[in-house]
Amino acid sequence: MTRILIVEDEKTIAELERDYLEIEGFTVEIASTGLMGLDMVNKNEYNLIILDLMLPGMNGFDLCKKIRENHNIPLLMVSSKKEDIDKIRGLGLGADDYITKPFSPSELVARVKAHLAIYKRLVGQPKEQELLIRNLKIIPKSRRVYLDDGEVSLTTTEYDLLYYLATNPDQVFTKDQLLDKIWGMDYFGDGATVTVHIGKLREKIDKHVTSPFIETVWGVGYRFQI
Structure with a gap:
């Protein structure tokens, strides 16, 4: 039900x-x-x-x-x-x-x-191995994220966006590609949705690092830096 x-x-x-x-x-x-x-x-x-x-x-x-x-x-x-x-x-x-x-x-x-x-x-996705990238730890089994041993609170969409980028490092994704992968082909929204969620992720995981994890590739999209 x-x-x-x-x-x-x-x-x-x-x-x-x-x-x-x-x-x-x-x-x-x-x-x-x-x-x-x-x-x-x-x-x-x-x-x-x-x-x-x-x-x-x-x-x-x-x-x-x-x-x-x-x-x-x-x-x-x-x-x-x-x-x-x-x-x-x-x-x-x-x-x-x-x-x-x-x-x-x-x-x-x-x-x-x-x-x-x-x-x-x-x-319902199968659980993968933990990811440790610099001072960022992602635990798929519990869907938890830690930065410098402190837990980072993420929404479901924020977590899935972060996990997808982190498991495909150094690849550039357009907003349309991320909409398709995270929100699905039937989603009615636009690129602004991706922009806002990327911004929220940056506020939570990039504020205490000298080199940001999520990089903007101007005119193209975003990529995750290891």
Whole structure:
């Protein structure tokens, strides 16, 4: 049983999203405020969260940040705000996708299915040997990352992006190649998603090193330096 939580204060929109998802066989619950959503996430197990940005009590940005402190499941942020800065902020806080209103229910269902498939594929990958690259240690068995013996907290997408780059050192990957490999061919997003996740990774693993692990190859993409 796949359980989805919708955090949305507009009842009509929440019920419409729920109806379309239930037609596809998902079990759906609704929270009408940010605080209610946080309480439900802490008390129950969900496979995916659909999170509206404008919520009473606690906005979507703050709720996303709180959820990411303990949960790495797929999180889709929806909002009527179309500015790039809002999208970048949402992805930077740990959202896996950012959908602008209005959108068709069928598009939402397609994105939900795509992210669930990506998460299932990545979590179910066979476990490989530990990687030790300079002062960075990656442990696939537990999906943990350490820098100078201190653990680095990464979202599921951040970890998979780091692991893919680290296991293919000195190779240059375009944003489209990384979107295809990490997010999948059915993903609706664009290169900005990769840019934001690369930026978050750099904040977490490159801030205490003299030579950065992730290098930008201008006009082409990114590569991991050993």
